[in-house]
Amino acid sequence: GAVVSQHPSWVICKSGTSVKIECRSLDFQATTMFWYRQFPKQSLMLMATSNEGSKATYEQGVEKDKFLINHASLTLSTLTVTSAHPEDSSFYICSVARGDSGYTFGSGTRLTVV
Amino acid sequence: KQEVTQIPAALSVPEGENLVLNCSFTDSAIYNLQWFRQDPGKGLTSLLLIQSSQREQTSGRLNASLDKSSGRSTLYIAASQPGDSATYLCAVKGGAGSYQLTFGKGTKLSVIP
Numbered sequence: 001g002a003v004v005s006q007h008p009s010w011v012i013c014k015s016g017t018s019v020k021i022e023c024r025s026l027d028f029q030a031t032t033m034f035w036y037r038q039f040p041k042q043s044l045m046l047m048a049t050s051n052e053g054s055k056a057t058y059e060q061g062v063e064k065d066k067f068l069i070n071h072a073s074l075t076l077s078t079l080t081v082t083s084a085h086p087e088d089s090s091f092y093i094c095s096v097a098r099g100d101s102g103y104t105f106g107s108g109t110r111l112t113v114v
Numbered sequence: 115k116q117e118v119t120q121i122p123a124a125l126s127v128p129e130g131e132n133l134v135l136n137c138s139f140t141d142s143a144i145y146n147l148q149w150f151r152q153d154p155g156k157g158l159t160s161l162l163l164i165q166s167s168q169r170e171q172t173s174g175r176l177n178a179s180l181d182k183s184s185g186r187s188t189l190y191i192a193a194s195q196p197g198d199s200a201t202y203l204c205a206v207k208g209g210a211g212s213y214q215l216t217f218g219k220g221t222k223l224s225v226i227p
Binding site: 042 | 145146148150155156157158159160163165203205207214215217218219220
């Protein structure tokens with residue numbers, strides 16, 4: 001199945017700075033990738049759908065200007081958390097859809113904003 | 115809107131015991147259902163994928179069943195081991211006009227040596 005690499009696995013940043021998270025599909029050309037957010041003891045909530053070569057589709061309530069998504073190639077999508085604040089601290093996970101073969105997830109990124 | 119519920123929220127069993135995790139969903143018009151495992155602070159590892167036309171899937175000590183009409187799935191783990199300790203997530207694709215994955219909150223499993 002597809003292998004998805006996510007980097008970094010954890011990051012600590014100061015309030016007001018921006019953080020970029022990378023999601024790479026290593027062996028599958030992914031026209032679509034997904035970004036999720038997970039709070040402690042909660043399930044995954046879809047933030048946005050990343051489309052190669054076009055704008056991302058954001059879920060209701062997700063600020064597109066705060067969570068910038070770029071999907072410039074079939075193997076790379078990035079999520080940039082701009083002007084991060086402590087309430088943005090969370091676990092962010094990307095995934096790749098493999099048609100009828102289900103979804104493969106990255107290893108996640110733990111973001112802590114101090 | 116599709117909703118996925120997992121019961122129980124947490125489960126503790128002695129090593130060697132067989133166990134069943136439950137997942138229910140409100141809209142039966144799904145494309146498929148996928149069971150994942152998540153270790154603390156880690157991403158998701160896919161365990162089993164059941165297409166809407168299938169009744170069950172097996173992989174090693176794991177067996178997942180799907181009853182689409184009743185909106186239920188179960189994950190059966192045979193001869194549990196301490197290494198099985200993790201949170202198990204159920205996710206459905208589709209339902210209520212959505213092509214997205216909808217997750218349950220998971221069942222946290224602890225297997226006691």
